[in-house]
Amino acid sequence: MTKRAPAPTMADVAARAGVSTMTVSRALKDGASIAPDTRLRIMKAVDDLGYVLDLSAGSLSSKRSGFVAALIPSINNSNFADTARGLTDALAGSGLQLLLAYTDYSMEKEEELIGSMLRRRPEAIVVTGGSHTARARKLLDNSGIPVVETWDLPKRPVRHVVGFSNAEASKALVRYLHGKGYRRIAFIGGTTNRDTRGADRRAGYESAMAELGLNESRVISFGTPPISMKQGGEAVVRLVDEWPEVEAAICVSDLSAFGAVMECNRRKWKVPQRIAIAGFGDFEISSCCHPAITTVGVHCYDIGNRAGDLLLRAIEGERAGAPVARETIITKFEVIARDSA
Amino acid sequence: MTKRAPAPTMADVAARAGVSTMTVSRALKDGASIAPDTRLRIMKAVDDLGYVLDLSAGSLSSKRSGFVAALIPSINNSNFADTARGLTDALAGSGLQLLLAYTDYSMEKEEELIGSMLRRRPEAIVVTGGSHTARARKLLDNSGIPVVETWDLPKRPVRHVVGFSNAEASKALVRYLHGKGYRRIAFIGGTTNRDTRGADRRAGYESAMAELGLNESRVISFGTPPISMKQGGEAVVRLVDEWPEVEAAICVSDLSAFGAVMECNRRKWKVPQRIAIAGFGDFEISSCCHPAITTVGVHCYDIGNRAGDLLLRAIEGERAGAPVARETIITKFEVIARDSA
DNA sequence: CTGTTAGCGCATTCAC
DNA sequence: GTGAATGCGCTAACAG
Numbered sequence: 045m046t047k048r049a050p051a052p053t054m055a056d057v058a059a060r061a062g063v064s065t066m067t068v069s070r071a072l073k074d075g076a077s078i079a080p081d082t083r084l085r086i087m088k089a090v091d092d093l094g095y096v097l098d099l100s101a102g103s104l105s106s107k108r109s110g111f112v113a114a115l116i117p118s119i120n121n122s123n124f125a126d127t128a129r130g131l132t133d134a135l136a137g138s139g140l141q142l143l144l145a146y147t148d149y150s151m152e153k154e155e156e157l158i159g160s161m162l163r164r165r166p167e168a169i170v171v172t173g174g175s176h177t178a179r180a181r182k183l184l185d186n187s188g189i190p191v192v193e194t195w196d197l198p199k200r201p202v203r204h205v206v207g208f209s210n211a212e213a214s215k216a217l218v219r220y221l222h223g224k225g226y227r228r229i230a231f232i233g234g235t236t237n238r239d240t241r242g243a244d245r246r247a248g249y250e251s252a253m254a255e256l257g258l259n260e261s262r263v264i265s266f267g268t269p270p271i272s273m274k275q276g277g278e279a280v281v282r283l284v285d286e287w288p289e290v291e292a293a294i295c296v297s298d299l300s301a302f303g304a305v306m307e308c309n310r311r312k313w314k315v316p317q318r319i320a321i322a323g324f325g326d327f328e329i330s331s332c333c334h335p336a337i338t339t340v341g342v343h344c345y346d347i348g349n350r351a352g353d354l355l356l357r358a359i360e361g362e363r364a365g366a367p368v369a370r371e372t373i374i375t376k377f378e379v380i381a382r383d384s385a
Numbered sequence: 386m387t388k389r390a391p392a393p394t395m396a397d398v399a400a401r402a403g404v405s406t407m408t409v410s411r412a413l414k415d416g417a418s419i420a421p422d423t424r425l426r427i428m429k430a431v432d433d434l435g436y437v438l439d440l441s442a443g444s445l446s447s448k449r450s451g452f453v454a455a456l457i458p459s460i461n462n463s464n465f466a467d468t469a470r471g472l473t474d475a476l477a478g479s480g481l482q483l484l485l486a487y488t489d490y491s492m493e494k495e496e497e498l499i500g501s502m503l504r505r506r507p508e509a510i511v512v513t514g515g516s517h518t519a520r521a522r523k524l525l526d527n528s529g530i531p532v533v534e535t536w537d538l539p540k541r542p543v544r545h546v547v548g549f550s551n552a553e554a555s556k557a558l559v560r561y562l563h564g565k566g567y568r569r570i571a572f573i574g575g576t577t578n579r580d581t582r583g584a585d586r587r588a589g590y591e592s593a594m595a596e597l598g599l600n601e602s603r604v605i606s607f608g609t610p611p612i613s614m615k616q617g618g619e620a621v622v623r624l625v626d627e628w629p630e631v632e633a634a635i636c637v638s639d640l641s642a643f644g645a646v647m648e649c650n651r652r653k654w655k656v657p658q659r660i661a662i663a664g665f666g667d668f669e670i671s672s673c674c675h676p677a678i679t680t681v682g683v684h685c686y687d688i689g690n691r692a693g694d695l696l697l698r699a700i701e702g703e704r705a706g707a708p709v710a711r712e713t714i715i716t717k718f719e720v721i722a723r724d725s726a
Numbered sequence: 727c728t729g730t731t732a733g734c735g736c737a738t739t740c741a742c
Numbered sequence: 743g744t745g746a747a748t749g750c751g752c753t754a755a756c757a758g
Contacts, residue, residue, distance in 0.1 A: 051529060053734095053735060053736085054735065054736065055735080055736095063744075063745085064744065064745045064746075065735085065736075065737090065745090066736095066737080066738095066744070066745060066746080067743085067744055067745075069736070069737060070737095070743090070744085076743095077743060077744095078743070078744090079743060079744090082743080082744085094523075094527045096500075096503050096504055096524075097504050097735095097736090098504065098506060098734095098735055098736070099504040099505055099506075099736090100441050100444055100445055100450060100505060100506055100734095100735085100736090101445050101734070101735035101736040101737090101750095102735075102736050102737065103441055103736090103737095103750095104441055104442050104445050104734090104735080104736070104737090104749095104750050104751065104752085105735080105736045105737040105738070105749080105750055106736080106737055106738075106750085107737095107750070109441060119460065119466045119469055119470060120463055120466045120467065120470065122461055122463075125460045125461045125466065126461065128460055129460060129461065129487075132486075132487070141484070141486075141501070141505070142485075142486075143482070143484065144483075144485050145473075145482075145483075146470075146473070159437075160482070162437050163437055163438050163439065163440040164440055164441060164482070165439060165440075165441055182435075183437075186435045188392060272669065273669055273670065273673040274669070274672070274673055277673065302670075302673065303673050306673050306674055306675045307675075309675040310675045328613065328614050328615070329614065329643075329670065331615075332614040332615055332618065332643065332644050332647055333647055334647045334648075334650040334651045394750095394751060394752085395751065395752065396751080396752095404728075404729085405728070405729050405730080406729095406751085406752075406753090407728070407729060407730080407752095407753075407754095408727085408728055408729075410752070410753060411727090411728085411753095417727095418727060418728095419727070419728090420727060420728085423727080423728085438751095438752090439750095439751055439752070440752090441750095441751085441752090442734095442750070442751035442752040442753090443751075443752050443753065444734095444752090444753095445734050445735065445736085445750090445751080445752070445753090446733075446734050446751080446752045446753040446754075447734085447752080447753055447754075448734070448753095448754095
């Protein structure tokens with residue numbers, strides 16, 4: 045079994061091209077001034093040797109890792125996937141790599157991931173939500189890099205924020221349903237507060253109900269968040285079973301709303317006549333579903349994209365010795381009226 | 386504006402604990418033998434200083450980056466998200482970080498990403514599919530690290546493979562529909578071969594049709610792959626318009642199948658009576674939808690998970706100087722009979 | 727169980 | 743436009 049030759053280094057390229065490593069280093073980035081023929085010789089050597097630049101060595105020396113860390117609750121949720129896409133797009137061309145991980149909606153896992161991410165010396169970090177363990181919070185506070193919290197409006201932000209109030213968005217939806225004449229409005233969500241944004245939406249529902257004088261709130265808690273399509277379907281059945289008088293249901297997300305609508309279709313419960321259903325998030329599924337689902341549009345891609353822009357500016361600021369001020373970007377949401385309510 | 390103090394290094398911790406950096410280094414990994422009280426002193430120093438290990442420096446020295454690179458076509462497709470999840474889970478506990486990026490179904494972008502990933506010196510790389518640009522192929526061949534191609538059965542694999550034949554899976558579906566009595570079967574997919582797995586599925590459809598003596602194949606090409614739910618809906622309308630005699634339609638993915646089913650519902654075309662619809666991928670949406678969608682189940686999570694296991698073994702093998710042999714793991718698929726066909 | 731020495735592969739900084 | 747010296751922060755390999 046032949047031992048593989050060690051990968052060529054910059055020194056190998058330099059030797060082959062008859063220049064110093066410094067010249068190779070310069071030739072390999074864009075802005076440098078190199079004699080055209082020198083560069084050509086170097087590029088040929090690079091090609092001959094199959095040389096690939098080693099960024100980890102470079103970043104040790106330059107003290108710039110070229111990483112941005114991002115934590116999202118789940119990679120399987122298209123809302124967060126959109127945010128990740130927005131972030132990636134914002135970072136494209138900046139030379140920054142996204143280091144993505146998912147917390148599985150667990151604050152403990154988030155803490156652990158923040159720790160392991162920080163060991164890679166990211167130049168900025170994006171987290172979802174404003175709830176963190178004490179240690180996670182401390183890690184973020186002490187990280188010395190720009191921190192952006194997203195998808196929420198934390199009362200006491202770590203630093204920068206790009207998000208919206210989930211409670212307000214939920215309230216807007218209750219008011220919308222109220223305006224359409226619905227009074228006996230229920231809320232379908234998960235059994236725990238693990239999904240803090242889900243919990244906020246529920247809280248928003250309850251406070252809106254109270255404000256409207258609709259005092260008997262009906263909450264079905266079903267399954268560990270995030271609740272699935274299937275669980276949404278099961279929940280709506282339980283809802284109608286428990287409170288047959290119910291007129292409308294707000295689901296914690298479009299996924300569960302979809303499950304609920306489909307289960308109603310299956311049981312020939314007319315939506316919205318028998319029961320109106322609304323979701324949250326404006327997933328593609330909601331516009332495409334029949335009946336199309338009334339929901340709250342939140343600008344997932346924008347959240348990621350604007351977080352990316354903000355963090356680019358922040359990194360730039362740090363580097364220039366002029367840190368940007370604490371910033372909170374509030375993204376819009378809107379009730380999207382469709383057929384299910 | 387105060388200049389932030391530079392982050393503490395291992396030397397700072399060592400000084401504070403009255404030991405050498407080597408001892409600190411040992412205390413910070415698990416398997417090392419350290420006097421319990423020394424370790425305690427070190428941990429206290431770490432805590433006092435808020436020290437965070439710098440892995441990039443470590444990996445330069447140890448020549449182990451702790452990265453595994455993975456490229457998927459899209460982060461917004463739950464099939465690939467599942468694969469990424471399977472990979473992450475397989476890697477959990479190994480100390481390896483997933484470096485995830487998406488190619489947007491473009492071979493050019495894949496090439497570019499392979500290049501930039503390789504600069505981070507990953508210890509293995511996972512790509513989706515077996516079609517790569519010549520340069521990408523060369524980069525993979527010369528990378529010197531384990532390569533796993535997934536979601537496909539390349540004719541000439543780079544090295545390891547975890548996947549299945551999309552064409553065969555598609556053929557199985559055609560045969561299933563044929564067995565149910567359908568003869569005028571159409572295929573709905575994207576307009577280009579950008580999505581190579583989609584193209585394979587179409588090819589499988591055509592060859593199965595020919596084998597069954599159903600010579601007039603009906604193919605609706607609609608939209609740039611990956612085609613959306615909405616486009617699936619539009620395509621089915623065009624299909625019925627063009628070939629009113631059509632009895633069944635196979636959609637390139639469950640997403641488009643779902644769109645098609647919903648559009649049929651909207652138009653009161655009974656599924657499967659007026660037209661049967663089948664998808665591909667077994668997304669959650671298909672089981673939950675009404676009518677539930679007949680599809681081909683492919684084991685997305687498993688693909689990622691087994692690719693992860695394989696690559697862990699391969700990395701281990703390389704390290705031990707005993708590279709594992711070229712391996713091809715064929716994952717299962719199965720037609721899942723539901724109501725839409 | 728702990729310390730010493732010697733780099734890892736590059737980019738910074740200063741020369742010229 | 744190019745080169746030499748130096749060190750980033752850590753760990754491998756040895757020694758004790």
